[in-house]
Amino acid sequence: xxxxxxxxxxxxxxxxxxxxxxxxxxxxxxxxxxxxxxxxxxxxxxxxxxxxxxxxxxxxxxxxxxxxxxxxxxxxxxxxxxxxxxxxxxxxxxxxxxxxxxxxxxxxxx
Numbered sequence: 516x517x518x519x520x521x522x523x524x525x526x527x528x529x530x531x532x533x534x535x536x537x538x539x540x541x542x543x544x545x546x547x548x549x550x551x552x553x554x555x556x557x558x559x560x561x562x563x564x565x566x567x568x569x570x571x572x573x574x575x576x577x578x579x580x581x582x583x584x585x586x587x588x589x590x591x592x593x594x595x596x597x598x599x600x601x602x603x604x605x606x607x608x609x610x611x612x613x614x615x616x617x618x619x620x621x622x623x624x625x
């Protein structure tokens with residue numbers, strides 16, 4: 516491994532630590548921001564499934580809601596900066612945070 520590659524890997528490891536620390540520090544504020552849009556159990560199920568790999572149609576099916584419900588929440592969260600769409604129709608959390616009480620134990624298809 517080259518010296519440059521080693522330095523880059525060390526820098527990456529430090530950046531991951533800093534990001535994790537920042538996410539811990541803002542966790543309460545992030546949860547409050549999420550709760551402004553994610554107001555129901557249905558919307559919680561949708562939010563949890565936004566992984567950037569699943570499309571809105573698959574999220575709707577797995578959450579047991581209409582695709583339109585997913586699209587409306589995606590729009591609200593995009594406006595709030597809480598999700599992104601790297602690929603159209605495939606929402607992903609902007610921040611790596613899901614409140615523990617929102618986690619889904621048995622989502623169909625998983």
